[in-house]
Amino acid sequence: MLFPDRDLGTPAESTPPLLADLVADLELPTVLSAMAGKDALTYAVCAQVLTATDTTPQIVRYRQAVLADAIAHAGEFAELYTIATEAIADEKKIYRSTLRLRPESTLRRSVEVLKRLLDAVARVRQVTGPLGTAARSDAVRGMCAVLAEQLDDPYLHEAGEQVRELELAHGLLVSAQLDRNDAVSRMRPLLARTSGNWLIGRRPRLRKPTFSYTIADRDQAGMEAFAEFRDRSLTQVSNAADTSATHILGFLTCLQREVAFYLGCVRLQVTLRELQVPTCFPDVCDNDVRELNAVALRDVPLALQSKHAPVPVTVAASRARLVVLTGANRGGKSTTLRAVGVAQLMAQAGMFAAAAQFRFAVCTGIFTHFKREEDTGMEHGKFDEELERMSRITGTVAPGGMLLANESFASTNEQEASDVGFDVLTALVDSGVTVLLVTHLFALAKQLFDNSRPSVFLRAERGAGGERPFQLIEAPPLPTSFGGDVYRTVFGTPLDSSLTGDGPDTERQEPQPVTSRHDHSDTTIPLTNPAKRSR
Known part of the structure; x- marks a missing residue:
């Protein structure tokens, strides 16, 4: 099935x-x-x-x-x-x-x-x-x-x-042929009720005269010869019975x-419904169409762990092979990335998706490149480890695949990370791989944004006071990392925005949907994202 x-x-x-x-x-x-x-x-x-x-x-x-x-x-x-x-x-x-x-x-x-x-x-x-x-x-x-x-x-x-x-409650009847040299051949067991399914022959009525031979109690050689004769006669039947049992068991x-x-x-759908997470049967594209669109998508692992329905997110990537998520930290970018990856796996397995609508194309393979902790064994540096994992991915991924990259190459300086990231990611896109990237590297994001490849850029926004509405809008990346939010969290007092670049132009303006100039789908959809998982 x-x-x-x-x-x-x-x-x-x-x-x-x-x-x-x-x-x-x-x-x-x-x-x-x-x-x-x-x-x-x-x-x-x-x-x-x-x-x-x-x-x-x-x-x-x-x-x-x-x-x-x-x-x-x-x-x-x-x-x-x-x-x-x-x-x-x-x-x-x-x-x-x-x-x-x-x-x-x-x-x-x-x-x-x-x-x-x-x-x-x-x-x-x-x-x-x-x-x-x-x-x-x-x-x-x-x-x-x-x-x-x-x-x-x-x-x-x-x-x-x-x-x-x-x-064999009534014994075993066997037909056989005696050759010229008195050797027994063509042994064939005859069983009473047969029609050719498992058994070998039909048991006839014995006609007189009949003869019998009884083995003496202490005739060890006779017993061994009889046992060998019985085993030979049962070989066909035992093999047929064993094959039948194996077939039914299989x-x-x-x-x-x-x-x-x-x-x-x-069982999973019942659990999600109890958490008030809606599901739908996704619409799968034909082989020659590559598309990714989700309406009111929920992060299933987050819902199961938090025991409540996350904030829905709508992702309209259409046929763009590059989707870049930037913006404020703890704004829901990684959660969105995971929600898309899980939905893609569930959908192409023939399952439902935790969304109001989900349209996708079957991928030849799904790969992840998420940031890792420092190597405590000191066998190699963190950047080397990132490159080694990316090398394995590029050597395995095929056209029609999908890469989910979360803060890739962030373990080195921004210029080096941007140069390496741009070359690797654009090569994958040009090879027919769909790439979804979460990054805080403005140089990399801007370089990708200025490139002519069809792409969609989503940005996690923040409120005027630094709160996170967990919404994404389709908009270009910003150069600020909102360092004032970190200062406010640590020291409890606001920092002069002139020192951080988190001024009113970047911090207080109401987010408006913006169509990326590289998005060829003509879609302008505000995005909302699941709440950040508590660790």
Whole structure:
């Protein structure tokens, strides 16, 4: 139910460094914990799907339809997950003999597993029968139709009869051929109730005369020869039974994992609604269109940690590949960056977005380059560490990717940071990568603003008294860093604005929407941003 033509594969054992940075920078564990509750499997599956880069617009729309069914029929999806989970747990409890290589041992375990799995399949059928009628998505209706056709009541009844026959309660009848050199060949077990599904042949009635041979109690050689004969005769049956058990177990495992993702989505949406955070199904662009527009977007990790709805933010980047966020510190720039990144991941995973409207294009990969603390091991400087991480990103990112950069290159002087940043960021944009940058470096921001590439510049504003309204407007960067606010916070008294550049022209004017001269989308939208997270 996650792909129209294949199942969800198993996750990689190790997490690549770039993916680990993405998870940490966007605070995805907060989102994943809300999706999973206390279920480790749901956490792992949601993490795998949320960070995958193998989706397409068609897959996104496919999953959105399934998720709509999961939201409408959450009880049925939860019941399917419970049935599959219990069946898989039961299979693990069945003892695996150390003599598993012997066909008889394999057959006994396979029979016990089949009995429990067939019961689980019958319960799945009871749930999917009504669900197939009520569901609207092609994926759910198709799955229910296949189960109804291939696992109907006559089939389940016959399968149960065959499994009981495999218990060999009435012994084992084998047909064989005696070759010229008295060697036994073409051994074929004959079981009573068969129609060609798992078993090998049909047991005939024995016709007289019949002959029998009894092995003496102390005939060790005879016992060993008989055991070898029995194992040879059961090889086909045990292999068939083991294959059947593995096949059914694989189906239930796939069902469990894929339903787990949709249940995680439902659980997250319920939590967000309780926090009064609205959600919507995003509008995904076709492959040849690159666009990013969000109306009343909320930062999901912030909402989950603060337990209340953050201030919404509206981002209208349209088709511009460069979005630069500047302005007052603690004005909500980093929160906006994280909100966009999380929304992009959720949307291209086929989930909803925490926004009133969200239109996006599927990215070939999402990367983050956030500032880090100083290296306490003194292996290299902070600027070297930033360059090393950026080098890994540029060596991995492909056209159609997205880079979220937060205070990149701020660990060196402004001129050097501006020169390096401008070259790296414009090269990425020219290569077809969408870049969202938060920066306090005025030289870098102005250099990017004066450049002719299509871009959108958003600025975090401040009130006349230094308060933060957590709003962004579309406007060029300012040279001031509002140092007077820091002085006021530390000393409790205002500082002469002539010493800081935070004069009335930059500090008291009402923010007005301004259209960037490099924005080719003709959009002029005031922006509001979630409140800064308390640390």
